[in-house]
Amino acid sequence: MGTVIVDVMPKQEILDPQGQAVAGALARLGLGRFTDVRQGKRFTLTVEEEVTEEVLAAAREAAETLLSNPVIEDVVSVRAQQDVDSVRAAEDAR
């Protein structure tokens, strides 16, 4: 069984009122060092099989057609969970 992670963010040139509201709230909480906040979406897609190149291609199709609105959002990444995990473990070991 495998998991694919899809990250979607509002395009850079698009106003992000959710993110701006968060930035304002952070400033009021004394965390004003964060000058800009943008809020996007993160999806985990579970498949019964292993995550192959074919599964990633299907996930990319899902990301472009259903998980994001291409007018206002970018698909930032489509990755297998085990890659994310192994890479993070390596990073933490440094």
Next chain:
Amino acid sequence: MGTVIVDVMPKQEILDPQGQAVAGALARLGLGRFTDVRQGKRFTLTVEEEVTEEVLAAAREAAETLLSNPVIEDVVSVRAQQDVDSVRAAEDAR
């Protein structure tokens, strides 16, 4: 200037109606291989300075207090953008 990425996902034991709606729509689009979908949030926080351990600690505080609802959500990761990028480049080079 640095960027911190915060990932927040609904807890495993919490029903995720948004994710279920996406899973249903994927099945109707012929992408029924994805048996389970969960939808969470991804934030990018921009700081003027470099991303130090202190900045990450502030981002963790923001993630726990404002960016997530600890009753129903988990903060999955709080990472500097440059770490994510360098690690992905290394992974792609494999």
